[in-house]
Amino acid sequence: MPDDHADDAPAPTTAPPAPAPAPGPGGTGAGGPLAPYDAVLLLSFGGPEGHDDVMPFLRNVTAGRGIPDERLEAVAEHYHHFGGRSPINDQNRDLLAALRGELAARGLGDVPVAWGNRNWAPFVTDALRDLHDGGARRVVVVATSAYASYSGCRQYREDLAEALVTLAGEGRDLEVDKIRHYFDAPGFVDANADAAEAAWRRLPEDVRDGAELVFVTHSIPTAMAAGAGPEGGAYERQHEDVAEAVAERVRARTGAALPQALVYCSRSGPPSQPWTEPDVNDHLTALHGRGVPSVVVAPIGFVSDHMEVVYDLDTEARETADGLGLPMERAATAGVAPGFVAGLVDLVVERAAASRAAAGEQEPPVRPSAVPSGPSHDVCPVGCCLNLRAAKPAACGRDWPGARALLAGAGA
């Protein structure tokens, strides 16, 4: 879908000239469902778009981290396998169009929606500058990570803080808020359940009944897992809950027993550093050893088919399963499933209502959640999703207003 802001209502062919639009976007004006926000930012990781982008992209990802070149060369190979092009940017272009389409379908199509990344163009600072130049002052942020963790939450908040400080230095003042984590959004859980069920139905009929569900997410250092969320442990807990909710739905719809496990892919870092386990390949080998006749691999940790999915699962784990003679079907990611996109827009609207409630203008909104570990907070408490390497300012947290004032005072 292109950037289509057209109304759903068919326009008469000989319509009189439309009246000039009211000042300010429809949904964002006073009383509108998006107020006090006047823009939306889709915030993501970014990825290379061709051969020559790969190493500069990897150096951006690992800047200041002292990751050995051999590791970067190895990861570069994954990208070169696909012509140096990550799938993530096109998926974000699709998501951007889908979000605009869903907003337009709700009569909120006037709100500007921009896209910015941490590691590759379009960069987050440029996206926010464009929004500011278009008149935006308060931006609600949708990040492409559904769960708590330093990588999926605080690091994006640090990106936002850095961008806001840069822009303030240019005389462009903006406020940003993030929607809450959406691992537990009914639309996300349902999209994953639909995909896991469809994958199960693609398995050969004679091996399907004994299948196991293998839920996969990105491995992270156990220290990062221990510091995830306000009290720690949130990354694993949220995934366990989503895995359980998805598995329950698939069992109810298929009548199959479908035992489940949560496993990890894409470990990096030195072997001496513990990361969350087990690895998906080891798990497939263990299942085969136990006589499990088939598997559904469901990448619930990824919102779309990132490189981790198309390489680490569709290439590496596929090779493992084929080598074992283990029938495997990989479930689709949420991507632009209509229920998922609608759920994200629900959370944008909910966040706006929460912001108005915080200003005393209305009652707090209802906060739907499909799992026991949700709903999560809107504003991260101090110390949420710890950065174990450095203390950096992060936006969208309790301590941001103070940090921002200090940075402004320091002339940053």
Ligand SMILES: CC1=C(CCC(=O)O)c2cc3nc(cc4[nH]c(cc5[nH]c(cc1n2)c(C)c5CCC(=O)O)c(CCC(=O)O)c4C)C(CCC(=O)O)=C3C
């Ligand atoms: C939890 C998590 C998410 C999910 C949350 C979120 O979505 O943000 C995520 C997403 C992604 N990670 C991605 C790519 C990479 N991640 C790396 C490195 C790392 N990721 C980590 C964790 C996560 N990563 C960690 C703990 C490291 C170790 C170094 C460090 O502490 O940072 C490296 C460096 C090389 C290497 O060491 O493997 C690359 C190239 C891409 C783009 C994929 C594409 O192109 O489609 C995406 C969406």
Ligand SMILES: [Fe+2]
């Ligand atoms: Fe957090």
